[in-house]
Amino acid sequence: MAGVMGFLEKVEIFCFAASYGVALALELVHLVAPRPILRYVGLGFGLAGLLAQAIYISVQPVPLGAPAGSLLFLALVLAVFYCYGTVHHFRLAWGLFVLPLMLVLIGLAVLLREVGVSREYEGAGTWVLVAVHVATLLLAAVGVCVGFIASLMYLVQLHRLRAKLPPGQGMKLLSLERLEAMNRRAILWAFPLLTAGLLLGVALQIQGGYFGEGWTSPKILSGLGLWIVFAILLYLRYAIHVRGRRVALLTMVAFVVLLVTFVTPGHSFLPGGTP
Numbered sequence: 240m241a242g243v244m245g246f247l248e249k250v251e252i253f254c255f256a257a258s259y260g261v262a263l264a265l266e267l268v269h270l271v272a273p274r275p276i277l278r279y280v281g282l283g284f285g286l287a288g289l290l291a292q293a294i295y296i297s298v299q300p301v302p303l304g305a306p307a308g309s310l311l312f313l314a315l316v317l318a319v320f321y322c323y324g325t326v327h328h329f330r331l332a333w334g335l336f337v338l339p340l341m342l343v344l345i346g347l348a349v350l351l352r353e354v355g356v357s358r359e360y361e362g363a364g365t366w367v368l369v370a371v372h373v374a375t376l377l378l379a380a381v382g383v384c385v386g387f388i389a390s391l392m393y394l395v396q397l398h399r400l401r402a403k404l405p406p407g408q409g410m411k412l413l414s415l416e417r418l419e420a421m422n423r424r425a426i427l428w429a430f431p432l433l434t435a436g437l438l439l440g441v442a443l444q445i446q447g448g449y450f451g452e453g454w455t456s457p458k459i460l461s462g463l464g465l466w467i468v469f470a471i472l473l474y475l476r477y478a479i480h481v482r483g484r485r486v487a488l489l490t491m492v493a494f495v496v497l498l499v500t501f502v503t504p505g506h507s508f509l510p511g512g513t514p
Contacts, residue, residue: 289318313377
């Protein structure tokens with residue numbers, strides 16, 4: 240058992256990042272010179288990366304409350320999304336959109352490995368409340384990432400249709416209607432989870448006796464900004480029935496705000512902490 244654990248502990252971020260990089264390279268080659276075998280091999284590398292990443296997160300002490308842990312968890316969920324989408328939509332250029340996002344998240348996680356758990360998670364509230372708070376925000380972030388991918392695909396497909404490219408030329412994507420539906424489901428999924436996560440964060444502050452402290456923190460302001468962007472998205476989509484390109488662009492703005500929320504330093508709710 241000790242030997243197995245020693246082997247598992249040798250799995251590093253480079254292992255799964257390199258696997259995803261090779262899978263992306265094969266997708267790019269497949270785009271230029273389509274060969275089904277390239278996509279099969281790329282999927283194999285993607286599955287190997289998924290396994291290595293799951294082992295890394297399970298073995299290494301990377302808490303989900305830390306920026307690096309959150310980013311790696313998002314990348315792991317997107318890896319599952321990539322593998323499922325590649326199998327389910329084998330003829331579509333799924334990996335060209337999901338794999339780069341995964342690599343960006345992993346790269347940010349590497350840059351933020353030394354940043355510890357945000358002080359708002361230390362000593363504030365019960366561990367159950369903290370766990371639910373972190374889980375709801377992470378699940379909301381997954382929805383934002385899926386919405387971003389759908390929006391990016393939508394804009395590319397819209398450009399292809401406006402350019403009147405032949406149907407069999409270049410990358411193959413889902414129809415605009417299906418991409419719009421994917422984006423809509425992602426927004427409807429993410430918004431209530433984000434709202435619950437923010438409300439739980441307020442409850443943690445109240446329970447810890449720090450309510451009203453640190454409200455000018457960039458992390459809090461960016462989190463509130465993300466909620467406002469999603470509220471605007473829902474208003475545009477369901478109140479005035481705006482669709483298409485504008486919703487896709489605003490979803491991409493929400494993703495950028497999400498990244499800002501993850502990479503900004505956490506604030507402190509504990510005496511002696513540094514905001």
